[in-house]
Amino acid sequence: MNKNAADLGELFVERNNKKIYRKDGVVTKVFDHKFYSESSVLSEAMNQAYALELGFNAPKVYSVFPVGSDWAIASEEIKGETLAQLMEKDPANKKKYIDKLVSIQISLLSHLTDNLKLPKLKDKLNKYITNSGLDATTRYDLNVRLEKMPNHYKFCHGDLAPNNIILEGDKAYILDWAHATRGNASADAAMTYLLLVLEGDEKAASIYLKDFCKKSDTDPSYVQNWISVVSATKLATIKDEQKRAILLRNINVVEY
Numbered sequence: 674m675n676k677n678a679a680d681l682g683e684l685f686v687e688r689n690n691k692k693i694y695r696k697d698g699v700v701t702k703v704f705d706h707k708f709y710s711e712s713s714v715l716s717e718a719m720n721q722a723y724a725l726e727l728g729f730n731a732p733k734v735y736s737v738f739p740v741g742s743d744w745a746i747a748s749e750e751i752k753g754e755t756l757a758q759l760m761e762k763d764p765a766n767k768k769k770y771i772d773k774l775v776s777i778q779i780s781l782l783s784h785l786t787d788n789l790k791l792p793k794l795k796d797k798l799n800k801y802i803t804n805s806g807l808d809a810t811t812r813y814d815l816n817v818r819l820e821k822m823p824n825h826y827k828f829c830h831g832d833l834a835p836n837n838i839i840l841e842g843d844k845a846y847i848l849d850w851a852h853a854t855r856g857n858a859s860a861d862a863a864m865t866y867l868l869l870v871l872e873g874d875e876k877a878a879s880i881y882l883k884d885f886c887k888k889s890d891t892d893p894s895y896v897q898n899w900i901s902v903v904s905a906t907k908l909a910t911i912k913d914e915q916k917r918a919i920l921l922r923n924i925n926v927v928e929y
């Protein structure tokens with residue numbers, strides 16, 4: 674049934690062609706139809722439901738419905754602060770919050786998934802490389818590089834950054850399941866590293882990378898290989914010139 678935005682409560686977050694409302698313990702994320710299709714909204718809700726089925730902490734999905742020409746997901750409201758808000762408020766404990774992020778990520782990645790509804794991470798990365806606007810030779814190099822990477826089938830969140838984790842007391846909830854895939858754990862870590870760098874927090878990024886590699890017993894140069902590929906995929910969506918310069922630098926840093 675179509676609902677009115679006015680019935681969804683207080684508009685408390687607005688960005689990236691999405692509006693987030695809350696009312697009576699329900700958070701409604703409304704996606705601008707010019708940028709998000711009905712099927713992409715349904716697939717985000719499905720990924721979130723899948724994470725819950727596996728026993729991970731995510732907001733419960735209540736419903737998916739139209740709001741005017743847009744589509745929306747209504748979920749349980751998690752009453753707490755995101756790791757991003759906590760890190761900003763309490764920078765002295767940045768390490769502790771990053772440690773939390775790494776532990777959550779490793780628990781997700783320790784799940785081998787056979788869910789065929791989740792896209793393969795490599796297919797998704799390939800598509801973004803194709804749309805990156807890079808020249809044909811660089812795209813070819815990146816595609817070859819991607820092909821050589823091992824095919825793992827871990828449950829990857831795909832956008833695991835401090836603003837996508839809310840702490841409610843001791844319990845950490847994971848939000849924003851739009852980019853979930855099955856794939857390689859180090860690619861997921863490379864994305865988290867890159868998201869921290871793009872937020873301008875080099876220090877957090879470097880603490881994160883060390884911590885992730887130590888806890889997952891991964892060679893940092895292996896994650897480094899993924900950073901170049903993952904950086905290329907971000908070119909398709911990031912317009913900010915400074916951020917694009919960081920991405921281009923990451924792509925060129927690696928010897929093919």
Ligand SMILES: Nc1ncnc2c1ncn2[C@@H]1O[C@H](COP(=O)(O)OP(=O)(O)OP(=O)(O)O)[C@@H](O)[C@H]1O
Binds near residue numbers: 686700702732755837
């Ligand atoms: N279920 C929820 N309970 C409480 N707060 C929420 C919930 N869902 C979203 N939020 C708040 O809204 C913010 C944005 O939500 P979400 O990450 O789902 O959307 P997004 O548009 O993809 O955001 P971004 O692009 O910043 O990652 C979160 O960082 C959080 O502060």
Ligand SMILES: [Mg+2]
Binds near residue numbers: 836837848849
């Ligand atoms: Mg988010």
